[in-house]
Amino acid sequence: MPIFSIARNEFARLFFSRHGWLAIIALGLIWAVFLNYVIRPAAQYLSSPDLGIFLEAILGRIGSSALSNWQSTEMALYWVFALYLLPFFTMISAADQIASDKTRGTMRFLVLRASRTQIFLGRFIGQYCIQLLIILFTLLSVLALIAFNAPENISTALAEAPVVCANLALVLLPYVALMALVSVLSSSARQATLFAIVGWIVLWFLLGYVQGRFGPFPILDWVLPGSQLGSLVRLSGWDTLNLAPIPLLHTVVLLALGWFAMRRCDL
Amino acid sequence: MSIINTQGLSKHYGSVKALDALDLSLEAGEPIALIGPNGAGKTTLLSLLCGFIRPSAGAAQVLGENVGSRALSGKLSALPQDAHLDPRFSVQRQLGLFARLQGMKSSDAKREVQRVLDTVQLTDSASKKPGELSHGMRKRVSLAQALIGKPELILLDEPTAGIDPPNVKIIRDLVRNESKNATFIISSHNLDELEKLCGSVVYLSEGKLVEYGPIEATSDDGFLTVRLPSVPEEQFIRECRKLSGVLDVQRQAQGDYLIKQTEGHAVDQALLSLLAKNGWRYRHLIKGRSLEERLYG
Structure with a gap:
């Protein structure tokens, strides 16, 4: 099946190229720094009243209440940070689904052998699987940290891990779809990331203006990818999946737009 | 068998008509030359046939299938102009992916990649990345990808x-070798090259079909073209005009002389005698005019 060959090739694009390994090493280093200098000390000293106030200042009321919802402090911190940081990483790492191949002309070689739909969906599936690997990697690293620093919490953390994993997998889904769409419309990965960020900000301002001027329209609160994050971060346990339809709906809409753009674009 | 059919095929870029209501039917067989000046619509036509771009109007069928049909995978291939392989991966890996996309199993794909690289004499470069190859070698690798799976129709856009x-x-x-197994359509500005390779010619100009027919037109019987690298030009023209049946002699580019003759006269025999008598060496002698002379002369 061409769609799976193309999806599998996304892994080759990551693991069999210098560029891919640089991205992996960069993520590993950034995450190691984050783990060592943010999650570990924050979890250790969270009980200190001064640091509790400090963390509340950083995370705001939302983050602070989120921390109290989870039994494992490290997992709670990971939950809050991953919800907001991983989508940004996705917007960078999944940016080159179509763009550079289209500009270079490599896409022409592929189009002779697979339909545009197969290429578009194959690349999306491949990139999404890579994001799942990133979630697993970061989650396992946090579990390893807990096992090392607070072994008494590991069973609780292991019980909470599937909820966190499932939610992050849902949260990243529309972001991969968003990058699939903007990648079709861009000529390079960098441009795709720029388009996605600028487009997101412009839409956010626009929706705010419409709400303020003509609103309120509650449905507009859910238009942007990631719009459920504010609500999601307050939840814990499997209740978090109550918000799952939102990222799924975002994904379907963004994929439909991307597929339409892919079918119509000149190669 | 008709390999390409177009009905009113058009492509417009704003007010520019890159291809203008083209009706064309091409048959399988000897390589077909696709020629025309810059902007004539050659690359646009090939891109439309491959499904790289969408027509503004009209329709086209390739090998009996609508353009873009999945049934064409493995039957139609192309060497697109200005298309490059991914510089990050080896030639072998990329061609292997193409072969698998055409439905081959991994082991068959590996064998096929070896076969096509052997065909273009680049077996030693299989593990190299495109950036490590010269421009000519990269072009041959691109040609190798077009040969994967032994397609029936191969479109080459400016291959040389x-x-x-x-x-x-x-x-x-x-x-020349592969044209026994597949029909080639070759777009090029090198008319000498095309004359050597092709059996018929499609001539486009300003997005319209000007001529389609055999490369050696029967209407060219009244001409001989001889290439003489080093002869005294004036003496040759003077002597040649004296031959029975010769109406006119003109010097063309590259040492070619175009001889206009009366039909029915065996001027070629007399010409060869004249050259032998004077010790003038000739490179080639063509009955008729060169393609360049016929189209642009």
């Missing part, structure tokens, strides 16, 4: 543009 003579010869020999 900007390539050194040794690589040009390899590509020319390859097309």
Whole structure:
């Protein structure tokens, strides 16, 4: 099946190229720094009243209440940070689904052998699987940290891990779809990331203006990818999946737009 | 068998008509030359046939299937102009992916990649990345991808543009050999090259079809073209005009002389005698005019 060959090739694009390994090493280093200098000390000293106030200042009321919802402090911190940081990483790492191949002309070689739909969906599936690997990697690293620093919490953390994993997998889904769409419309990965960020900000301002001027329209609160994050971060346990339809709906809409753009674009 | 059919095929870029209501039917067989000046619509036509771009109007069928049909996978292939392989991966890996996308199993794909690289004489470069190859070698690799799975129809857009003579010869020999198994449509500005390779010619100008027919037109019987690298020009023209049946002699580019003759006269025999008598060596003698002379002369 061409769609799976193309999806599998996304892994080759990551693991069999210098560029891919640089991205992996960069993520590993950034995450190691984050783990060592943010999650570990924050979890250790969270009980200190001064640091509790400090963390509340950083995370705001939302983050602070989120921390109290989870039994494992490290997992709670990971939950809050991953919800907001991983989508940004996705917007960078999944940016080159179509763009550079289209500009270079490599896409022409592929189009002779697979339909545009197969290429578009194959690349999306491949990139999404890579994001799942990133979630697993970061989650396992946090579990390893807990096992090392607070072994008494590991069973609780292991019980909470599937909820966190499932939610992050849902949260990243529309972001991969968003990058699939903007990648079709861009000529390079960098441009795709720029388009996605600028487009997101412009839409956010626009929706705010419409709400303020003509609103309120509650449905507009859910238009942007990631719009459920504010609500999601307050939840814990499997209740978090109550918000799952939102990222799924975002994904379907963004994929439909991307597929339409892919079918119509000149190669 | 008709390999390409177009009905009113058009492509417009704003007010520019890159291809204008083209009706064309091409038959399988000897390689077909696709020629025309810059902007004539050659690359646009090939891009439309491959499904790289969408027509503004009209329709086209390739090998009996609508353009873009999945049934064409493995039957139609192309060497697109200005298309490059991914510089990050080896030639072998990329061609292997193409072969698998055409439905081959991994082991078959590996064998097929070896076969096509052997065909373009680049087996040693299988593990190299495109950036490590010369321009001519990269072009041959691109040609190798077009041969994967032994397609029935291969479209080549400027296959020898900007390539050194040794690589040009390899590509020319390859097309000549492979044309026993597939029909080639070759777009090029090198008319000498096309004359050597092709059996028929499609001539486009300003997006319209000007001519489609055999490369050696029967209407050309009244001409001889002889290439003489080093003869005294004035003396040759003077002597040649004296031959029975010769109406006119004109010097063309590259040492070619165009001889206009009365039909029915065996001027070629007399011409060869004249050359032998004076010790003048000739490179080639063509009945008729060169393609360049016929189209642009």
